[in-house]
Amino acid sequence: MDWLKEHPEVKTIRVAAADLNGVARGKRIPARYAGKLLEEGTKFPYSVLNLDIWGEDVEDSPLVFEIGDPDGLLLPTERGFLPMPWLDAPTALLPLWMFHPDGRPYEGDPRQALARVVERYHDAGLTPVVATELEFFLIDDSGRHLRVPPSPRSGKRRTGGEVLSLRALDAFDQFFTTLYDACESMDIPADTAISEAGPGQFEINLMHQPDPLKAADDSWLFKMLVKGIARQYGFAGSFMAKPYEAFSGNGMHMHFSILDRSGRNIFDNGGDEGTAELRHAVAGCLRAMPGSTLLFAPHENSYDRLVPNAHAPTGIGWAYENRTAAIRIPSSGPKARRIEHRVAGGDVNPYLTVAAILGAALNGIQEKLEAPEPFRGNAYDQNLAQLPASWGEAIDAFHACPEMRRIFPAHLIENFVMTKRQELHYMAELSDEETVELYLDTV
Secondary structure, three states, X not given: OHHHHHOOOOOEEEEEEEOOOOOEEEEEEEHHXXXXXXXXXXXXXXXXXXXXXXXXXXXXXXXXXXXXOOEEEXXXXXXXXXXXXXXXXXXXXXXXXXXXXXXXXXXXOHXXXXXXXXXXXXXXXXXXXXXXXXXXXXXXXXXXXXXXOOOOOOOXXXXXXXXOOHHHHHHOHHHHHHHHHHHHHOOOOEEEEEEOOOOOEEEEEEOOEOXXXXXXXXXXXXXXXXXXXXXXXXXXXXXXXXXXXXXOOOEEEEEEEEEOOOOOEOOOOOOOOOOHHHHHHHHHHHHHHHHHHHHHOOOOOHHHHOOOOOOOOXXXXXXXXXXXXXXXXXXXXXXXXXXXXXXXXXXOOHHHHHHHHHHHHHHHHHHOOOOOOOOOOOHHHOOOOEOOOOHHHHHHHHXXXXXXXXXXXXXXXXXXXXXXXXXXXHHOOOOHHHHHHHHHHHO
């Protein structure tokens, strides 16, 4: 309540939780009822966290008619109230997660799934340190075809990609200034911004932090924020995996290291190669990669990004300082030795992605799995096992994967598989234009 007392101009609250697709589901509540909300929480049907990408019930889901579509209890996360700078009226957002009425965590909630993985780390005396890099496009979607929006400064459109171009950043300087101010107000640790290889494509890094739940929260909120601020400027901010066929797509790369009880990075051996624990973690991620691809590429359009020579990995391998690899060990000082996981698209649910990567790494460490030798050169020219090449293959691989069943509750796995199979069925009815329209703002 302290935040609301400091912001008496706020008259309405949005309460929201992430569904399995990462879409915010929630309610609008007058601010005068905030005290009741904080004390008692609110209720959504369990099925709300298991809607398909259109926001429809999943057919034959046991959460709906079979058990009468009952309510779960939504309680505030540790985040508390946050401003929503993209709305005209002063408004607060209160992030929520779901529990059963008796206080047990609801296993179909993606944030609860990540909390379960974090608890495994803490039980082992370990703390993951996580950062994400999020790519997105600024897009003028007002006409029949997508194109780069005109610069608010010059009124001109730049039709090509401009990697690390200050001119491209400066063209949208007002947008980025507003975005960084909004990140500051929401306690999202936005760091470096760069222009990327696609037209109107940019990447912003979020800072490393020893709290995976906050890192995932930041990524989820950042996506919401970019979309909202972009619309204030009259264009779309899209994390769709592949909006332009001829250009590379959007990724969400994740960096992580692991600290022991004394605060030592267990990947640091004082040299460039890292420790045995680093190799065990890499091995765990590689073993789980086919089964976890559905979480890194959850939509039909995701597989347009995962093609050779398009700045996204297709082979299951790792390497030092090599951006063609699915898993890269960046060059750094030994104390900052870390793993970069490069498979996920910008269209992912951050909670499920962070949980899958950290869970797989911990499996590898606890089982002392041995990684293959790192490769050298272009990953696309290596004889590597390949990621599932299609959405349907990825759904089947996820459902059958023993590593996923060790990381995620069976209830969440079954719900996610039902959701994706329903989407797979109905996406076949859509044209390319309808597919873009669906994914551009939603994911």
